[in-house]
Amino acid sequence: MIKADDISLDDELMGAQQDRPDKPEEACGVFGVYAPGEDVAKMTYFGLFALQHRGQEAAGIATFSHQGATLYKDMGLVTRVFNEEILQGLKGDWAVGHTRYSTTGSSRVVNAQPVLVDTPKGQIALAHNGNLVNTDALRQALLKRNHAFVSTTDSEMIALLMGDAVKDGMGWIDAAIDAAKCSDGAFSLVIGTPEGVIGLRDPYGVRPLVIGVLPHEDHSKLPHYVLASETCALDILGAEYLRDVEPGELVWIDESGLTSRRWSDAKSRKLCVFEMIYFARPDSLMHEESLYSYRMRIGRQLAKESTTDADIVIAVPDSGIPAAIGYSQVSGIPYAEGLIKNRYVGRTFIQPTQSMREMGIRMKLNPLKDVLQGKRVIIVDDSIVRGTTSRKIVKALRDAGATEVHMRISSPPVTHPCFYGIDTDNQDQLIAATKSVAEIAEQIGVDSLAYLSWAGMLKSTMQPTENFCSACFTGDYPIEIPDSIRRSKLILEAATVG
Numbered sequence: 001m002i003k004a005d006d007i008s009l010d011d012e013l014m015g016a017q018q019d020r021p022d023k024p025e026e027a028c029g030v031f032g033v034y035a036p037g038e039d040v041a042k043m044t045y046f047g048l049f050a051l052q053h054r055g056q057e058a059a060g061i062a063t064f065s066h067q068g069a070t071l072y073k074d075m076g077l078v079t080r081v082f083n084e085e086i087l088q089g090l091k092g093d094w095a096v097g098h099t100r101y102s103t104t105g106s107s108r109v110v111n112a113q114p115v116l117v118d119t120p121k122g123q124i125a126l127a128h129n130g131n132l133v134n135t136d137a138l139r140q141a142l143l144k145r146n147h148a149f150v151s152t153t154d155s156e157m158i159a160l161l162m163g164d165a166v167k168d169g170m171g172w173i174d175a176a177i178d179a180a181k182c183s184d185g186a187f188s189l190v191i192g193t194p195e196g197v198i199g200l201r202d203p204y205g206v207r208p209l210v211i212g213v214l215p216h217e218d219h220s221k222l223p224h225y226v227l228a229s230e231t232c233a234l235d236i237l238g239a240e241y242l243r244d245v246e247p248g249e250l251v252w253i254d255e256s257g258l259t260s261r262r263w264s265d266a267k268s269r270k271l272c273v274f275e276m277i278y279f280a281r282p283d284s285l286m287h288e289e290s291l292y293s294y295r296m297r298i299g300r301q302l303a304k305e306s307t308t309d310a311d312i313v314i315a316v317p318d319s320g321i322p323a324a325i326g327y328s329q330v331s332g333i334p335y336a337e338g339l340i341k342n343r344y345v346g347r348t349f350i351q352p353t354q355s356m357r358e359m360g361i362r363m364k365l366n367p368l369k370d371v372l373q374g375k376r377v378i379i380v381d382d383s384i385v386r387g388t389t390s391r392k393i394v395k396a397l398r399d400a401g402a403t404e405v406h407m408r409i410s411s412p413p414v415t416h417p418c419f420y421g422i423d424t425d426n427q428d429q430l431i432a433a434t435k436s437v438a439e440i441a442e443q444i445g446v447d448s449l450a451y452l453s454w455a456g457m458l459k460s461t462m463q464p465t466e467n468f469c470s471a472c473f474t475g476d477y478p479i480e481i482p483d484s485i486r487r488s489k490l491i492l493e494a495a496t497v498g
């Protein structure tokens, strides 16, 4: 994840800002596998392919054997970065990989991961999902020790801290714990070392990290393990979900199998609730059920809280679909497909022309006129961040003949920025930070607008409320944010909050 000193690329930033999706964006997927005798590079490739939704700007794989490490990383989608020839050059018995979404202005290959760092005992490769909040202090400490930074990421700082601890004589596990103890914020890490793979989660478990076991028929041998941000990356390899890496836990995987060390006192869990609502893939498991089921449940809760008369319920595809189906089930209003998504539109290096941009959202979403014509429509989406896309969608529905458009959002208003690895803009760009629900409804041009309540969102998780971070809806940040970082994203307290 990128820090403030990336802002030197202002031009790039302006261009990218214009085309950014109107959604909070995930900042990384991590993956690791320990499987001597298997094609670990290819396994990591498929793992990253399954985690592509967590980051589309860069991808990398580092493979290891007792002879050393090999790394390949570049800008672009996993399928663009790697081909058969590159994967064949990545030899080893264990591997770590990373898919990256960068905040604007930082789309440079030096910031791609895994981060490779030399230590006196060999190289380590670190893949990070999350965001540290004490980077100023860490940077100063590392500069005092004469480190030169290759990238502008906080992830490199963790890797350098670990390298220093190895230099001081620590083993791999203690060195990783030493680096983790210096780090504040959100971090799910997968680290390749010359002897095995580490999985480690911050004390609050803000970002997910799961352990899987690869299928093995010879039960006289130890099983091979996989680490991944989400269970969908286990499924693609046929691996069985074993359990989560617990908040404040380190797992070490080597030729002796898997061992666990608790490196931090148990704190209250604070899984990012936005993982549940939107970020993670609907086919991933969290709390032992698919997120598809949770998202249908929040749709049902939304219908209980804010029903209205209409002819059809439609979704903003794909992420709004389960909630729209849940809404339809409780309201009794039929579910229909009103918008067709072009599934091949992603982040691209070929930008549309200005006139094409003005055509609105139709490159991504095309309304079905015969479904919408003359209908009162309820459209369900998972969140509104800046409101720019919502306005275009509503206009497209009306142009296609909808007589009324009622928007229902399956999360509460996003009023605060995220400091833990999600790009939710500065606070003054969040529409709900400065406008009331009625003002937002007017701005996006709907007949009515309602959000899911905060209590309804958390009740639907069927887990204790205190197990989640929901700071972007409340401003109640579970991990303290230093003032220097807060100021960069928060607007003045005096601002009106709707």
Ligand code: SF4
Binding pocket: 024, 206, 271, 272, 273, 274, 275, 417, 418, 419, 420, 421, 422, 469, 470, 471, 472, 473
């Ligand atoms: S602030 Fe919001 S996006 Fe960030 S970790 Fe908390 S719930 Fe997730």
